[in-house]
Amino acid sequence: MSILKILGAQLEAMTQADRQIAQFIIDDPERMLALSSAALAAATGRSQSSVVKFSQKLGYAGYQQFKLAVNKAKALEWQAPAGVIHGTIDASDSYVNILQKLIGSKLLSMRETAAANSEDMIDAALGAIVGARKTLLAGVGASSLVAKDFSYKLLKLGRTVLLDNDSHIQISNASALTKADVVVALSHSGRSLEILRIAELAKKRGATIISITGLQPNPLLALADISLHTIADEDRVRSSAITSRDAQLMLTDMLFILLLRRVPGAHDFIQHSETAVTVLKM
Amino acid sequence: MSILKILGAQLEAMTQADRQIAQFIIDDPERMLALSSAALAAATGRSQSSVVKFSQKLGYAGYQQFKLAVNKAKALEWQAPAGVIHGTIDASDSYVNILQKLIGSKLLSMRETAAANSEDMIDAALGAIVGARKTLLAGVGASSLVAKDFSYKLLKLGRTVLLDNDSHIQISNASALTKADVVVALSHSGRSLEILRIAELAKKRGATIISITGLQPNPLLALADISLHTIADEDRVRSSAITSRDAQLMLTDMLFILLLRRVPGAHDFIQHSETAVTVLKM
DNA sequence: CGAAATGAGGAATATTATATTCCTTTGCGT
DNA sequence: ACGCAAAGGAATATAATATTCCTCATTTCG
Numbered sequence A, B: 001m002s003i004l005k006i007l008g009a010q011l012e013a014m015t016q017a018d019r020q021i022a023q024f025i026i027d028d029p030e031r032m033l034a035l036s037s038a039a040l041a042a043a044t045g046r047s048q049s050s051v052v053k054f055s056q057k058l059g060y061a062g063y064q065q066f067k068l069a070v071n072k073a074k075a076l077e078w079q080a081p082a083g084v085i086h087g088t089i090d091a092s093d094s095y096v097n098i099l100q101k102l103i104g105s106k107l108l109s110m111r112e113t114a115a116a117n118s119e120d121m122i123d124a125a126l127g128a129i130v131g132a133r134k135t136l137l138a139g140v141g142a143s144s145l146v147a148k149d150f151s152y153k154l155l156k157l158g159r160t161v162l163l164d165n166d167s168h169i170q171i172s173n174a175s176a177l178t179k180a181d182v183v184v185a186l187s188h189s190g191r192s193l194e195i196l197r198i199a200e201l202a203k204k205r206g207a208t209i210i211s212i213t214g215l216q217p218n219p220l221l222a223l224a225d226i227s228l229h230t231i232a233d234e235d236r237v238r239s240s241a242i243t244s245r246d247a248q249l250m251l252t253d254m255l256f257i258l259l260l261r262r263v264p265g266a267h268d269f270i271q272h273s274e275t276a277v278t279v280l281k282m
Numbered sequence C: 001c002g003a004a005a006t007g008a009g010g011a012a013t014a015t016t017a018t019a020t021t022c023c024t025t026t027g028c029g030t
Numbered sequence D: 001a002c003g004c005a006a007a008g009g010a011a012t013a014t015a016a017t018a019t020t021c022c023t024c025a026t027t028t029c030g
Helices: A003-013 A016-027 A029-033 A037-044 A048-057 A063-078 A095-116 A119-131 A142-156 A167-175 A193-204 A219-223 A242-262 A266-278 B003-013 B016-027 B029-034 B037-044 B048-057 B063-077 B095-116 B119-131 B142-156 B167-174 B193-204 B219-223 B242-260 B266-278
Strands: A135-138 A182-186 A208-213 A226-229 B135-138 B182-186 B208-213 B226-229
Touching: A003 A016, A003 A063, A016 A029, A016 A037, A016 A048, A029 A063, A037 A048, A048 A063, A063 B063, A095 A242, A095 B095, A095 B242, A119 A182, A119 A208, A119 A226, A119 A242, A135 A142, A135 A167, A135 A193, A142 A182, A142 A242, A142 B142, A167 A193, A182 A193, A193 A208, A193 A219, A208 A219, A208 A242, A242 B095, A242 B242, B003 B016, B003 B063, B016 B029, B016 B037, B016 B048, B029 B063, B037 B048, B048 B063, B095 B242, B119 B182, B119 B208, B119 B226, B119 B242, B135 B142, B135 B167, B135 B193, B142 B182, B142 B242, B167 B193, B182 B193, B193 B208, B193 B219, B208 B219, B208 B242
Parallel strands: A135 A182, A182 A208, A208 A226, B135 B182, B182 B208, B208 B226
Antiparallel strands: none
């Protein structure tokens, strides 16, 4: 139990001097932490020895030990909303509140995304990627960044990846695919026109389509051979695509880590690519 | 931010005496809390004055203040993120285990990144960005994706942003900056040559440099006017830049959300840019 | 009712801890 | 090799803490 709570509870039963000291600490623990026993005595109008005796009565070896206890209580109280807060962030929120809600939203979409994809579906996707001749990644806007991030990881594993910012080039890439190839199509809404175009073309050519979309029915989902899902929480962290991007990253990170166990020699590839990059860093 | 993490991060860069003292504290913070400066000196085989100087080098008024910081760090460490496992992912882990560890690592680096940046520093960064004529974002590799993500968000807020994949163009952009401009330089190691080059140039031109790096001392940090920090956890989710990227995103998301409250008319800008994008989705 | 007992609480003091100064050493650049 | 700068310990000054001792008010019991 927090020492501050204890002080409050015992306030009644205390002697005069002790009560004054306790009250001061309850009112402004932060300030008390900056004071020496003598300074605290001066601030409360009692004597320095009373402060020390006060600390000892509470069961601490001395004032220092007591101060550590208050410090600890204060530290824990700071993050008292134990667990993660999750709610809409609005303009009146305090700094700490905003951070907690942001982390809460991110955590929630990561957890739900992890839960929304069965091990079987993930396995199917991994199998397709590992067996593919080439993997084409498709994403626009924020999803294009996730696609790129994933492409770096796949390259580290020695896979052949197609990805381009220019959607025209992407479309012509797609039309050159065969049934030995895989398309990973990222679109949280499942309605991005460019991505749909690419998926349609690739499907006509016989390639396997892995869709990464939200849960709601959507055109991209309808085209997919293997469908993975991202769960976002858009209306909480308002006005931005933060959580859907986090969900996509969660999913692609999962795929990457699980691929590490499947791709023969994965660790060697990674070693090499890291050495290559290190050369550029001093 | 946890002082214990800071100690760990800076251990390498410390002098002999300091390193010994730091190591002792890292190994057994509880014990350290029971010791006086002289006792800690005896326990580590250094002098009492070294202990005090050590505390002061870290930015505390003295040993007592430092002790309070360690006490606080220890108290907060106790927070068990209920249900979240955090550990090294290895090949023998089960599917569910891997997911839990992945989420745990991500959550940890988000939390620690949130904690590592004081409200004051964040405020300083926000002020610089809001007041800037132009904002140049710099990042290579995985950081370039974060930079791009952040640039989309800043554009939504109607800010003028410079960002290009080609480092030559970035460098010429940097040399055209003035002291009315701001550079946000992203590099977890703080040692990417291109980014250093850009930051140096921009600094010569008088622009304000905001660095986003890890905690360990690094060249980019030394150049920065305002320094923000990312905490990653590389050795847990092995062989990838997953958590450092997450930490960077956490930080840029924080900045974005806090900017929403600062930039006049932010919500209008966002409304408009979302309407514009919706047109492309069906 | 009054004297002894008790305990709160402050003043003074002893003890201990902390911060500063000063000096030696060592390593590094010229 | 020389001088300089930084590290770090010894000594010292300063400050904080703990203890002792004393006074005074209240309570208890003869």
